[in-house]
Amino acid sequence: MPAPLAGPDRFAAVAAAVADPVRRYLWRRTDEATADDVLAATLSVLWRRPDDIPDDPVPWAIGVARLQLQNARRTQRRQVLLAQRIAVVDPPQVQVDAEQGPSESDETVRLVLARLRESDAELLRLWAWEELDSRAIAEVLGITANAASIRLHRARRRFAELFEQTRAGGSR
Structure with missing residues (x-):
């Protein structure tokens, strides 16, 4: 060995x-x-x-x-x-051109994430973008795996609700 x-x-x-x-x-x-x-x-x-x-x-x-x-x-x-x-x-003499904006679907997700609490948005990013499970999310955030699992479940539910509102054109 x-x-x-x-x-x-x-x-x-x-x-x-x-x-x-x-x-x-x-x-x-x-x-x-x-x-x-x-x-x-x-x-x-x-x-x-x-x-x-x-x-x-x-x-x-x-x-x-x-x-x-x-x-x-x-x-x-x-x-x-x-x-x-x-x-x-x-004052600056020149204005910088704006970058090309994100796609419509990217913008919808970003809008919904921006409407969530920062802690919920971070949980969802760790789960969806970084593909971390509850145990790994717990380690990143310094919380228990059970707490991470519960918070992730609640964050996903809030995201889904806001996503449907955004797609329907509503806002809170």
Whole structure:
């Protein structure tokens, strides 16, 4: 039986296992440049904390990435506030063209997710986009598997209700 991986070999194996799932998680939540920065920060945490990495590193790494993304968003908000202050003093000379919008179905899902509580939307993203089960979602969010299962069930029910309202053209 081969010896367990240690040091750089273990990090390389864990990084290879988590990089794509974490990248997909991040790409669905932010722009590509921020996703790459947050992925690098996440891998840095894995490098610094090898003893904390569980046997199934993907949910744990997504949890780390989630926290790193929150940090990045706080940084971005501070940068936006600074840019707004600067724009008052020295307004920009050129306007940036708007990007091509998402498809109609993407827009409907985004609209419904935006109308949900952030905690419900995050549960649904972890379940649908990241394809995590209740146990893995529990690990990402730091809750019990039972709590994750119950919250996911309720979030799916609320999503379905809002989705039907949105398709019917109604709004709350």
